[in-house]
Amino acid sequence: MTAPPQELPLIRLDNVSKRFKLPDGRHFDAVQATSLDIPRGDVFGLVGKSGAGKSTLLRLVNLLERPDQGRVFVAGRELTALGKRELREARQNIGMIFQQFNLLQNASVFDNVAFPLRIHGGDTAAQIDARVRECLQLVGIADKLHSHPAQLSGGQKQRVAIARALAPQPDVLLCDEPTSALDAETTESLLATLRDINAKLGVTIVIVTHELPVVTSLCRHVAVVEEGRIAERFAVDDTSRLPITRLGRDLVRLRASPETRNDLDRLEAAYA
Ligand SMILES: Nc1ncnc2c1ncn2[C@@H]1O[C@H](COP(=O)(O)OP(=O)(O)OP(=O)(O)O)[C@@H](O)[C@H]1O
Numbered sequence: 377m378t379a380p381p382q383e384l385p386l387i388r389l390d391n392v393s394k395r396f397k398l399p400d401g402r403h404f405d406a407v408q409a410t411s412l413d414i415p416r417g418d419v420f421g422l423v424g425k426s427g428a429g430k431s432t433l434l435r436l437v438n439l440l441e442r443p444d445q446g447r448v449f450v451a452g453r454e455l456t457a458l459g460k461r462e463l464r465e466a467r468q469n470i471g472m473i474f475q476q477f478n479l480l481q482n483a484s485v486f487d488n489v490a491f492p493l494r495i496h497g498g499d500t501a502a503q504i505d506a507r508v509r510e511c512l513q514l515v516g517i518a519d520k521l522h523s524h525p526a527q528l529s530g531g532q533k534q535r536v537a538i539a540r541a542l543a544p545q546p547d548v549l550l551c552d553e554p555t556s557a558l559d560a561e562t563t564e565s566l567l568a569t570l571r572d573i574n575a576k577l578g579v580t581i582v583i584v585t586h587e588l589p590v591v592t593s594l595c596r597h598v599a600v601v602e603e604g605r606i607a608e609r610f611a612v613d614d615t616s617r618l619p620i621t622r623l624g625r626d627l628v629r630l631r632a633s634p635e636t637r638n639d640l641d642r643l644e645a646a647y648a
Contacts, residue, residue, distance in 0.1 A: 386416035392446030408604040424601035471541025475553035511539035531562035551583040
């Protein structure tokens with residue numbers, strides 16, 4: 377009997393590398409021969425020192441950065457094998473949000489969220505209208521439909537960005553430091569929204585952050601990135617083993633006893 381085909385994880389980075397050319401002509405290996413599997417439905421954190429390669433690794437998932445070597449699979453498709461048009465279509469399945477929100481400043485909230493649907497085509501104006509309202513409802517800013525980004529707080533802007541990312545009904549939401557520009561209270565309520573999106577819609581979330589409390593409050597799994605490689609990965613609530621990296625150990629301690637946060641803030645600063 378032949379074994380049944382093994383199902384791919386939702387996201388698979390297979391031996392990917394990314395090298396940047398620096399202005400002085402030298403090279404920098406931002407991601408080095410890295411493999412990573414993320415199962416469907418997970419909330420996965422990428423942490424590490426500044427410059428470790430977290431953002432580059434995240435941007436390899438939707439080919440915002442194209443790897444020099446290796447393959448990228450999302451939802452069973454090898455993105456690295458696709459042509460331009462197919463890749464554009466496959467990217468509909470991968471939403472992304474950024475630290476600085478990246479909204480269209482001259483467009484209303486409605487038009488920002490409708491943007492990916494209009495670009496993709498295929499939906500009627502009525503369908504777009506319904507989907508935009510649904511997404512804004514989901515992130516709790518249905519009343520801001522006609523506002524412009526300049527009229528919104530940072531937290532509200534990030535909610536618009538999330539609504540825009542979710543509009544095409546993606547399987548994956550990539551988050552690059554989504555709470556770094558927000559205060560603690562706004563961060564907590566945004567994390568609650570992301571938790572909700574994962575739980576209710578089953579959207580798989582991959583998040584880059586330098587804030588350890590964001591990982592302990594949101595993520596199920598985490599990878600520690602060091603010098604372009606994954607030093608270790610583990611389940612955030614796994615207390616059966618001690619992580620090998622200092623950052624990993626800080627995370628587990630934070631998870632185990634939230635009252636040590638002040639000490640950890642100091643430790644975290646060492647990694648900033
Ligand atoms: N387009 C680029 N050209 C040249 N170097 C780059 C480019 N993008 C990133 N790098 C370099 O690659 C390294 C990794 O960058 P990356 O943004 O992935 O790190 P990071 O871990 O996300 O750091 P941070 O937390 O500071 O954003 C850094 O040294 C950065 O300067």
